[in-house]
Amino acid sequence: MKSESTSNSTVLNVDELKDRVHLISKENKINKWDLGASSSRDLSVQVDQGESKQLKASQRNSITIRVWNKDDLLGITSTSDLSTKGIRKAFEFAHNASNYGNKDEIPQFSKLSTSALPGVRNILRNSTGIDHLLEILKEAELQLINSHKSITSVPYNGLAEANIERLYINSHGAQRYMNVTQASLYLYAKAQEDGRKPRSSGSVKIGYGVEDLNIEDCINEASGKTISHLNYEPIKTDKYLICFTPEAFIELIGSFSSMFNARSILDGLSLTKVNTLDQNIAVPFLSISDQALHPKNIASFTFDGEGTPKRNVELIKDGKIFNLLHSESTARRFNVSPTGHAGMGSKASVSPDWLVISNQDSKLNTRDLHHTKTNQTYVLIEGLNALHAGVKASQGSFSLPFDGWLVENGTKKSIESATIAGDIRYLLKNILAIEKEDIETPSGISPHVWVDNLSVTGE
Amino acid sequence: MTYTLTKNQDILASSQFTADVVRSQLEDLISYACASGADFIEIFIEDSDFIGLLSEQDTITSVNPSFSKGVGIRIFKGKKDGFVSTNDLSRTGLLYAIDQALGMLGLINSKISSDRFSGLKDLKNYSGSKDQLTSITPTIDNVGIKLLKATSLLNKEGKHVQTRRGNYSRSIQEVLIASSDGTFARDIRLHQTYGLNLIVSDKSNSSSIARRLGSSSQPTDFLNWNIEKTVDEIVESSEKMLYANYVEAGQFPVILANKFGGVIFHEACGHLLETTQIERGTTPFINKLGEQIANTAVTAVDEGFTEGAFGSLSMDDEGMEPQETVLIKDGILKQFLSDRAGDLRTGNPRTGSGRRQNYSYPAASRMRNTYIKAGEFTPEQLIQSIDKGLYCKSMGGGSVGPTGQFNFSVEEGYLIENGELKQPVKGATLIGEAKEVMPKISMCANDLDLAAGFCGSVSGSVNVTVGQPHIKVDSITVGGR
Structure with missing residues (x-):
């Protein structure tokens, strides 16, 4: 067999690339520039009823070059071509683009682009190769199908491993490089009983390498969730007491993250305005932070697109927005330090890394509620769908299809098809309880969160 | 195995998609895969060029050019397939990618038959006069002026205006497809898309309305865009939805x-x-x-x-x-x-x-x-x-x-x-x-x-x-x- 596993040898040679770029910049008389590059090698497999369905491998490179012209205006270009010819062309394009640089907001080098990077536990795993991935996924599919007579297929599945390198260098001597590895497994099963509609649910796991994936848990979770939706009923349209699972609450907060995104606020695309930063927006016991450096945030880079070290940032505390997420440019506007959340652009985007939601003071919960103990009737939201379509981030409203259960006297019954609608401002101020147990998900950490009186549309 | 992109010359480095040298190299690669037991192999080569502009309020805030080259190789054995993509267009890189795809399907590089592939057909060149597309699409200056005119009109015509944005993107994609059934075809695709977004707000009420338009192979489409009509639509809709x-x-x-x-x-x-x-x-x-x-x-x-x-x-x-x-x-x-x-x-x-x-x-x-x-x-x-x-x-x-x-x-x-x-x-x-x-x-x-x-x-x-x-x-x- 030729399908080799790849070692952790690298594609990006920082010193060699830096020398080439210095030379090209001199040729073009460009004194101020920076460059971000990434290279990834991925393997992925999908299976169908014990047979390989899609086997994929990729080697991808990209660089983004920003140059400042003699008037200090910025231009940018991206390319997949790391050859000298490609970089030379990118410099030329970026220089041309600088003629159209925005005079009103000129990004500069991050003042933290040469400061020390945080020490994190970075585990690199060797690729195990496509044959091994295939073997594992076939077995996982079989186990999942065999876990219940109604599970007939696993139409959406995948096992992948990736080796990703990233670097940042600039003409003032900044030099960042990091290499991470990541593996992921997803299993979405389909189950159907006679005369009933098909039901589907699944699970996702992420690790540094395949050996770190909890495959058994993934199978059990996918099976358990799918089976729990077999016995479904329509739900009556009404207002309900709602309990968001950690996954669902992180999804919802993530889709409204423009609330604490300085870029969105400055651009008028956020609910938050510069003059409303001091206002109370949530119950006092809700704590939200972005923790790029959390040890459970697998394969996170330690610097952002502008070379700024990543750091953990408290976003909501004591009911107020405590900090914002910043790029170099927005940080300058707010007279603070960049937070390590920027992309690389002529106008750098800002985005969260890994949200951690917790109860700042459980004594402040207004109701004593727990999803395994309460006898009250409530809707348990397992996952929210179509967030890209159903969230109006600049207006605060959401109307989202969800998977979940109606829970009455501790008995769960799957909901056939429904949407939940509300306003994030109402929701944050009307949280009744945040449970004590912090639960880890692939996209962050959160307890179960309770909110009353949200509209559910069913039949 | 790791290699850098500069070790070998890019398959397109000194030639165009239509050059005979490209055809002969592709036939060589396809023959290699077929001789290794592939039932079918397809090589998809792409050279793309993109530019995006964003106007916010009354300023062009972002001009983003990018260009890219890459190859996707797909091999079938029976109903199974393996797919490999790479930015490495050197012969070494392409052979490595083919080997990876063959390996996924359990195919060993032993000569099965040398006549399983009978060569590529004559090139079907769908690009026609599209080679000239780049030179007749709007310049950055033209795009910038029109986007700013549009966002300015939103301000003039709108009430309760909070945020005005205009965007434009143009993608030119040149593709060459060669496969073991003889398919040999080339095309150049031009896509332009542009639109406006308006957020209006009044106290606790707000609404957001967006419109996007787009076309293929119409270089002057953006220049002919009736911005007044789009602005009128957006302004009217946003006002109606503001107090809904x-x-x-x-x-x-x-x-x-x-x-x-x-x-x-x-x-x-x-x-x-x-x-x-x-x-x-x-x-x-x-x-x-x-x-x-x-x-x-x-x-x-x-x-x-x-x-x-x-x-x-x-x-x-x-x-x-x-x-x-x-x-x-x-x-x-x-x-x-x-x-x-x-x-x-x-x-x-x-x-x-x-x-x-x-x-x-x-x-x-x-x-x-x-x-x-x-x-x-x-x-x-x-x-x-x-x-x-x-x-x-x-x-x-x-x-x-x-x-x-x-x-x-x-x-x-x-x-x-x-x-x-x-x-x-x-x-x-x-x-x-x-x-x-x-x-x-x-x-x-x-x-x-x-x-x-x-x-x-x-x-x-x-x-x-x-x-x-x-x-x-x-x-x-x-x-x-």
């Missing part, structure tokens, strides 16, 4: 407007008619060919040749010319959309629908220009037929779930009472399942129109057109508050 109340949830008859209203058919039904869904067993329409799956009022097609439409192609990403695929005729399911893998695995013949975002994805059966055909009624007759319902003038985005459920947000909606349009309402989401909703499309108006969009699915994001006339759905779940 939330819609009451429930089951209602609904009128979906023409143009982008077709996104529901695209998501809810179109995707279920792709052979990728048959392969997964996730479409309720499997084994339903020749059966009534929709109301007799519904005839729906997918095609790739409407001039200038965003989803039109000279050839698909497997080198096949597009055609009109009648999906549903008078409510009866006629055909699925199929690509090479779909043909092989489901027996549905290829329809020129093999599409991919770029070289890093294997092609899959995807929609092009998809629409419900015009009917005999006027839009007014549809509205007059409803006592109490919802008129969805403009749709937001949506999605379809793994078992066929769909959901769509309504960007601009109005109540219908006693056959007349009444007050605007916001916060509506349409929810349902294609199998249940298709038979409820009881009336189609005579005002078919198309709209440009992007569709994300297994082979990435591709340019598509959605469309329909005004249609009436007798009953659908409307999510609200």
